[in-house]
Ligand SMILES: Nc1ncnc2c1ncn2[C@@H]1O[C@H](COP(=O)(O)OP(=O)(O)OP(=O)(O)O)[C@@H](O)[C@H]1O
């Protein structure tokens with residue numbers, strides 16, 4: 080899978096965004112400085128600690144997730160759509176790369192962009208509040224999985240889109256609401272029971288909770304789940320997310336294979 | 344060795360439109376093969392089926408014996424395509440575009456860089472290597488497409504109207520380059536609307552129309568299928584065109600000469616002369632002018648012009664003798 084060919088495509092995809100940091104990394108950096116300033120410093124001063132954490136620290140994992148997944152999605156969907164729009168994706172399609180190799184490269188590079196943005200946000204957060212990582216391995220695994228998941232979804236988006244507006248719509252109207260109701264800014268424990276259950280239908284909740292667990296060692300699920308299951312709850316979320324990622328990536332490969340949105 | 348390209352009953356439908364309608368073509372390895380046809384004939388569709396940009400509706404297509412769908416990787420590895428439309432990565436300077444393309448074909452970066460330089464030099468735009476595609480002139484863009492096709496060292500080079508909108512000098516450069524490549528063993532498939540180009544370069548040409556093959560032959564053979572004109576100067580000059588045998592598809596007097604349209608000028612001329620002499624004329628001059636390939640092309644693809652003459656001409660040329668091929672044309 081990781082052949083000379085797929086590495087070449089991976090490299091091309093990386094260089095595309097690495098060479099234009101003003102377009103790719105500046106915006107999330109600035110946005111997050113604003114988030115931390117407003118939610119963390121200005122509002123945070125008036126908000127009690129949540130689950131024993133300063134508010135600014137409590138929202139940090141959610142902001143990292145938000146930045147990571149939206150950038151992974153945006154990169155993949157843009158790259159695929161732009162390549163279709165200007166037809167230079169033909170350079171890839173008419174090459175002897177297998178469909179799996181193509182997807183590995185596209186998903187890999189977009190996931191990397193998401194992860195870099197995640198790191199930038201963590202670094203911005205570090206300017207406001209000291210951070211110590213609770214479960215490094217779990218954190219890394221969760222971040223990689225969700226970055227790949229949204230890179231994979233971004234490819235589907237890039238194949239479905241018919242014009243550039245479609246891309247904006249996906250980002251603004253699908254991704255953002257999921258994130259905002261994904262327990263980024265509050266703890267599930269403060270919700271009425273019914274809304275706690277409803278929240279469980281939002282896949283974003285699991286991601287934010289997973290990253291929060293990895294970074295802070297705190298998980299809403301651990302609080303809410305019956306004590307007997309407490310041990311396995313974070314791992315179970317991670318396993319479900321990993322499975323979902325595998326399915327989405329398999330879908331990407333399939334769509335490339337049938338030429339969905341790519342060939343006439 | 345399997346043929347470079349082999350298709351059977353190849354079909355592609357866009358709704359009701361049949362872009363390819365049972366196309367059957369074989370291009371032998373090492374051949375310089377031309378694909379001629381009017382706009383919308385299905386040439387680009389045919390090419391795109393080979394490289395996987397168009398999914399065929401039915402039929403079979405193989406490249407060097409590999410099925411274009413089942414063995415897509417081998418097929419695509421063998422092909423270098425310079426497409427009709429520009430489809431070049433705009434994010435990178437052209438040298439890098441070529442390095443990436445070579446990379447996708449499994450060529451390691453160092454070697455890919457060497458090949459990119461080589462290809463750019465070969466098409467004469469090496470000094471533009473740090474430019475982006477958008478900054479190139481139209482002719483340079485065409486050259487880049489060729490360089491991109493060459494950078495992977497293909498066994499089958501496909502050129503879809505490579506000389507469209509290109510100046511005379513560049514056209515000649517391109518001709519020279521692809522001829523050279525063909526001599527080095529690369530099979531070439533060329534589509535073009537410049538009939539002269541096909542005639543000059545191609546070992547064989549296929550004429551397609553509405554997704555179907557109308558004829559495949561050497562340019563020479565094709566020209567023989569068209570009607571020739573035998574022009575004779577007579578003494579005395581006739582007042583009206585004399586009656587001739589059924590071999591004459593038409594005759595006209597112009598400038599004191601009699602022009603007779605016949606299938607095959609060199610074969611019919613002796614008979615024509617005998618008939619005219621029998622009528623009491625003396626022949627003072629005779630010229631045979633061949634149909635140009637362009638005229639044949641128009642005749643074969645023009646819809647209202649499917650005369651019986653043409654089909655008999657086709658039959659004849661299928662069984663033609665080799666003796667006939669060497670016959671001189673023009674002034675006898
Ligand atoms: N994506 C498509 N959707 C619908 N019809 C298409 C599509 N692509 C091509 N066609 C139709 O298929 C037919 C063949 O087109 P094609 O591009 O293969 O012709 P061509 O021989 O290359 O013509 P030209 O000399 O103008 O390049 C045309 O009638 C064209 O309109």
Ligand SMILES: [Mg+2]
Pocket residue numbers: 386387388427503
């Ligand atoms: Mg065409």
